[in-house]
Amino acid sequence: MTAHASTSEAGAAPAGRGFTRALRVLGVLGIVGMGFTVWLGLWVTPPDRTQGDLVRLVYLHPPIAWISLYLAFGIAALSSVLWLWPRTRSRFWDRLAVSAMEVGVVFTALTLFTGSLWGRPTWGVWWAWDARLTATALLLVLQLGYLALRRVPSDPDVRARRAALAAVIAAVDVPIVHFSVNWWRTLHQNATVLNANLSPTIHGAMAWTLLLGFVAMTLVFFWLLLLRYRIEVLAEGAGDAALQVALAERWSEGAPADEPAGPASNREPARSGS
Amino acid sequence: MASAVSFRGAVALTGQFPALAGIDLDVAAGEVVVLQGANGAGKTSVLRACAGLLPVTDGRAEVLGVDLRRHAPRVRRLVGLLGHAPALYDDLTVAENVRFAVKAAGAAADRVDDVLERVGLGGRLRRSSAGRLSAGQRRRVALAVLVARAPRLWLLDEPHAALDAEGRSLLVALLDDAVRDGTTVVLASHEIAEAAPLADRVVTLAGGRVVDSARGERRRVLPGGAHVA
Amino acid sequence: MWRDALLVAGKDLRIELRSRVVLNQVAPFAVLVLVLFAFALGPQRGPMVQAAPGLFWVAVLFAAVLAVQRSTAVESTEGTRDGLRAAGLDPAGVFLGKTGAVALELVVLEAFLTGGVLLFYGVTVHSAGLLVVASLVGTAGLAAVGTLYGALSSGLRVRETLLPLLLLPVAAPVLLAGTRVWQAAFATHATAGDPWLRLLLVFAAVYLALGVVIFGPLQEAS
Numbered sequence: 001m002t003a004h005a006s007t008s009e010a011g012a013a014p015a016g017r018g019f020t021r022a023l024r025v026l027g028v029l030g031i032v033g034m035g036f037t038v039w040l041g042l043w044v045t046p047p048d049r050t051q052g053d054l055v056r057l058v059y060l061h062p063p064i065a066w067i068s069l070y071l072a073f074g075i076a077a078l079s080s081v082l083w084l085w086p087r088t089r090s091r092f093w094d095r096l097a098v099s100a101m102e103v104g105v106v107f108t109a110l111t112l113f114t115g116s117l118w119g120r121p122t123w124g125v126w127w128a129w130d131a132r133l134t135a136t137a138l139l140l141v142l143q144l145g146y147l148a149l150r151r152v153p154s155d156p157d158v159r160a161r162r163a164a165l166a167a168v169i170a171a172v173d174v175p176i177v178h179f180s181v182n183w184w185r186t187l188h189q190n191a192t193v194l195n196a197n198l199s200p201t202i203h204g205a206m207a208w209t210l211l212l213g214f215v216a217m218t219l220v221f222f223w224l225l226l227l228r229y230r231i232e233v234l235a236e237g238a239g240d241a242a243l244q245v246a247l248a249e250r251w252s253e254g255a256p257a258d259e260p261a262g263p264a265s266n267r268e269p270a271r272s273g274s
Numbered sequence: 275m276a277s278a279v280s281f282r283g284a285v286a287l288t289g290q291f292p293a294l295a296g297i298d299l300d301v302a303a304g305e306v307v308v309l310q311g312a313n314g315a316g317k318t319s320v321l322r323a324c325a326g327l328l329p330v331t332d333g334r335a336e337v338l339g340v341d342l343r344r345h346a347p348r349v350r351r352l353v354g355l356l357g358h359a360p361a362l363y364d365d366l367t368v369a370e371n372v373r374f375a376v377k378a379a380g381a382a383a384d385r386v387d388d389v390l391e392r393v394g395l396g397g398r399l400r401r402s403s404a405g406r407l408s409a410g411q412r413r414r415v416a417l418a419v420l421v422a423r424a425p426r427l428w429l430l431d432e433p434h435a436a437l438d439a440e441g442r443s444l445l446v447a448l449l450d451d452a453v454r455d456g457t458t459v460v461l462a463s464h465e466i467a468e469a470a471p472l473a474d475r476v477v478t479l480a481g482g483r484v485v486d487s488a489r490g491e492r493r494r495v496l497p498g499g500a501h502v503a
Numbered sequence: 504m505w506r507d508a509l510l511v512a513g514k515d516l517r518i519e520l521r522s523r524v525v526l527n528q529v530a531p532f533a534v535l536v537l538v539l540f541a542f543a544l545g546p547q548r549g550p551m552v553q554a555a556p557g558l559f560w561v562a563v564l565f566a567a568v569l570a571v572q573r574s575t576a577v578e579s580t581e582g583t584r585d586g587l588r589a590a591g592l593d594p595a596g597v598f599l600g601k602t603g604a605v606a607l608e609l610v611v612l613e614a615f616l617t618g619g620v621l622l623f624y625g626v627t628v629h630s631a632g633l634l635v636v637a638s639l640v641g642t643a644g645l646a647a648v649g650t651l652y653g654a655l656s657s658g659l660r661v662r663e664t665l666l667p668l669l670l671l672p673v674a675a676p677v678l679l680a681g682t683r684v685w686q687a688a689f690a691t692h693a694t695a696g697d698p699w700l701r702l703l704l705v706f707a708a709v710y711l712a713l714g715v716v717i718f719g720p721l722q723e724a725s
Binding site for chain 1: 648651652655656659661665668669672673675676679680683698699702705706709710713717720721723724
């Protein structure tokens with residue numbers, strides 16, 4: 001008789017050597033890629049005609065923004081759906097969802113930060129209600145809400161289901177938010193200074209650096225994602241061990257003083273009747 | 275003989291705590307089983323699991339032919355649970371509460387007034403706010419819901435608590451009526467003196483599992499034909 | 504499903520009629536929000552008139568949070584926590600019923616609030632039909648997503664602080680769109696509100712459909 005929660009996959013802990021090696025390779029590639037991007041971005045590529053050196057943020061801000069929304073949040077939402085769908089239900093998706101959402105929150109915050117840095121010299125203000133920044137700010141709050149919900153202590157399956165549902169409800173809102181915020185900005189033309197585009201024209205060496213920036217940032221994202229995933233697996237393992245201890249304690253409640261605690265002490269119930 | 279409840283190594287968790295730790299339990303159709311055990315032994319958990327409210331995560335669990343691990347919600351209309359705290363909306367009257375609960379379970383609400391008379395809540399009490407009732411009266415409302423719905427399996431959690439002497443004899447009378455109709459009853463109680471005479475079998479729980487099973491004091495022929503000497 | 508929805512909605516509305524929580528507590532709160540904003544925006548009518556549509560919808564949003572809290576609290580007492588689940592009601596029906604009850608309560612509140620806005624802020628309406636339709640549709644969407652989050656957080660002790668954090672960001676498009684429609688209704692060119700009205704419709708349709716589908720699993724998770 002197995003007496004542990006069947007949805008935990010004890011053998012699924014990817015702490016094997018293959019996983020660690022993949023993790024290391026990703027990390028190295030990512031960091032090296034970032035290094036190159038920074039070098040190319042800061043020294044090799046030319047400054048923009050209108051924005052000057054400020055344009056160098058284009059190698060960071062768009063990749064981070066793209067990753068935070070499409071990659072991180074997208075993975076989190078998709079994993080949530082896959083967890084909820086009975087045929088594909090597996091603890092793997094729950095772990096992936098929370099990992100993606102947590103790493104994603106960092107990327108979203110960075111999007112806002114780099115966006116603000118870029119905006120300050122361009123617009124003269126630290127913050128402007130530009131369509132993309134506004135939508136990103138809302139995304140940040142949605143992600144924080146998800147994480148707050150997931151932190152509430154519960155049975156792991158209940159918690160996973162609750163978080164997955166919250167992710168789906170929020171994910172459905174994201175396209176609506178994007179549409180509405182974009183309309184909001186375009187239907188109300190404000191002073192031209194705010195229309196100054198954050199998207200400069202890209203060509204030549206800049207294009208390659210931008211591509212490298214995207215690739216390197218994506219590698220870093222996946223590296224962080226897998227790191228966080230491993231932490232989640234370890235935390236779950238600790239939880240399962242605690243469950244085994246709790247089960248043993250529970251059995252010892254039931255066993256009379258002269259019998260040993262454990263599965264052996266479950267006597268067959270005698271049936272009444274002739 | 276048809277089986278109303280069948281658990282094999284069933285595990286159910288509340289949070290991280292194993293409320294049911296691999297329990298084996300069988301209740302035949304039409305049988306009256308009393309669960310006894312210390313606080314925390316798992317009596318309430320067994321009842322809630324049978325009602326489809328506590329998910330069973332391991333082992334096998336079947337109630338009235340419904341597999342609890344896969345289709346728990348289907349069992350809810352078939353069973354009636356009388357829990358610690360009756361499910362009453364304080365702002366509605368007694369009659370409104372009973373009518374709602376009966377209609378929600380898909381049963382007809384025409385006998386509600388008669389049932390309320392039977393449990394001693396007729397007349398003016400029918401129209402009082404549920405929030406004003408004493409604990410014993412709330413128990414009676416919950417009993418009324420049970421009788422009016424007439425499910426095939428009754429799950430009673432400490433039904434004697436909060437009931438005065440009159441209430442207790444009412445409970446026995448209602449139980450006998452239901453049992454005569456072939457209803458299966460699982461009753462959890464601390465008061466063995468009161469509960470044993472009602473039972474075909476008394477099952478002792480400890481640590482989330484069954485540790486003993488003994489004959490009860492009810493003398494009768496079980497619906498399936500097995501004779502209790 | 505519809506039978507269960509009507510049963511649950513009827514029950515919720517009857518409870519409201521008896522306890523009058525929305526009438527006695529949520530409505531005054533919404534009016535209070537309007538008054539406080541009047542203090543904040545200064546005695547000149549100019550800023551208030553401009554901000555009136557937005558303020559209305561902000562007040563509605565806050566009132567919606569309270570109404571949903573109340574709707575969830577009714578089901579969260581020690582006895583009723585499992586009540587709707589244990590009764591064997593169709594979850595989609597429970598969702599529609601509770602959403603409908605909250606929506607109705609909010610619509611009644613909005614009627615009074617509209618009067619309040621017209622009175623306090625001194626605006627004139629050019630297209631009342633647009634106002635009414637926008638309020639109805641927007642409220643339906645708010646009630647739907649609110650009921651979802653309410654049920655999601657119903658078992659939790661931190662529900663009071665968690666629910667606003669979860670609900671308000673998702674409801675932001677309703678605030679945005681509702682404000683634009685109202686602005687159009689106050690102005691003379693009412694058609695500028697059409698795309699926003701369509702957005703409110705999409706929002707309501709999406710969340711009503713989503714709720715019907717996921718309320719079952721959602722109930723099991725609380």
